[in-house]
Amino acid sequence: MTGDIIMAGFGGQGILMIGNLLALTAMEEGKHVTYFPAYGVEMRGGTANCTVVVSDEEIGSPVVGRPKGLLIMNGPSMERFLPMLAPGGDLIINSSLVEERQVTRNDIRLLSVPADDIARNRIGSRQMASMVALGAYVALSGIVKLSTVFDCLPKVISKKYEKFIPLNVNALKEGAALAGFHA
């Protein structure tokens, strides 16, 4: 399985966290992977984005001009990144914060995920929104196995917060279910 994705949203939404988790998961599955975060001026309330490339072969470029996947957690990121998505690519939007009418293209596969609403109402923590979105992307794309993502959670969540791992698992499952996948 080969794929690449740009993930983008507000700083503090957990964009770099889920990108890192996806990259780690791909590595655990024995794939080649690169993870490139936006760096420098990112902070809570600013913008954050990262690019993850997964391949069965050695990866050249860690940046992509036409990603096959796009995960958009806020409105401003949509304007910036939607034009880049490859035709036929997967677009996951956080429909709690992004309006579907902002999706000005019809040559792509759209999955609307009310990530903030699900995180708040069904998981009990709005901070889990990015995990909901990641679950949806993983299920839709099949880029890695959802169960491997679960296995990798303890590697990206510090000991101090390990009691929240079950919440993260639930969030990933809720997202995956929206893509028609039931773990």
Place this chain on the structure above:
Amino acid sequence: MSALAAPPSKRLLKGNEAICLGAVAAGCRHYYGYPITPQNDIPEYMAAHLPALGGTFLQAESEVATINMMLGTSASGKRVMTSSSGPGISLMQEGLSYMAGSELPAVIVNISRSGPGLGGIAPSQGDYFQAVKGGGHGGYRLIVLAPHSVQEMYALTMLAFDLADKYRTPAMILGDAIVGQMKEPFVASPYDPASTVEKPWALTGCAGRERLNVKSLHLKDNEIEVHNWRLHEKYERIRKDETRAEPYMLDGATIAIVAFGTAARVGKTAIQWARKEGIAAGMLRPITLFPFPRREVFELARKVDVLLVIEMNTGQMVEDVRQSTPLHDRIAFLGKPCAMPTPEEILERIRLLAGRKV
């Protein structure tokens, strides 16, 4: 070596951190620096780990102070490293010239950002001239290594220490924001020194032996001229023995990219795509920028139709390519200052050069 030196398994690691692991594995216990994006992971790691290993981490008051602290540490025979980015590296040039003149080894890491001036934090290869042509005053060379992967950030840092010691000269790792910030699977190979060098010149206290002097000042008749010729002869030896380049898919290639670091990395993807379209593209990737792989470029230019030089600047290494071959009409250039060319852009240029309609 420390427990840090050889963690056994594969892990997802940032390029900047791989430099730190390489330095620590190679026995570097002294690091001085001053914060600047996009290399702050390096001082962060060194601050967290060097004191526990019995070493020194010091945030200096400026990069001018940093490089002079390095001069002193190196003169005592210890391995020492600093890291910075464009503006900070500029501030170090005076001290670098003193170290080159005093023949003191050290490793300087430049995770380049955009310039000139304060520029920006976007990735760039605009510091090529500064790195390979001397940088400071008086006529000297640094050994300059250009990693293009996280694994190479580690390996070339270890090599930089070995070469610096072997030739008694400062060595630079010239990276950029992308190879510094990206994460990749990484396996720490054990440190296998390219050569072990005694340092009889080191200032270790003169009890029981003659006093030693490490300096770059030469006022006696003829002394500075002799010194310059000796340095020149050393740089010629480095050119002869230490040139490194990676040939990539050059078998039967008619279009050969010449690129280093991140630009080479992106170029590899474009080459894979071009080959799928039946275009015979390949690459020569300089790993050492000084010494530049002149002979390799000379020979390659005779075999291919086009040398496509790609840089994240408006054209610097391309001058060294031109110096390496008389076949200037075969040289094409794709530059993108302060930004990364995408594989799509490179492929488009390759198609044009191959005479394909786009």
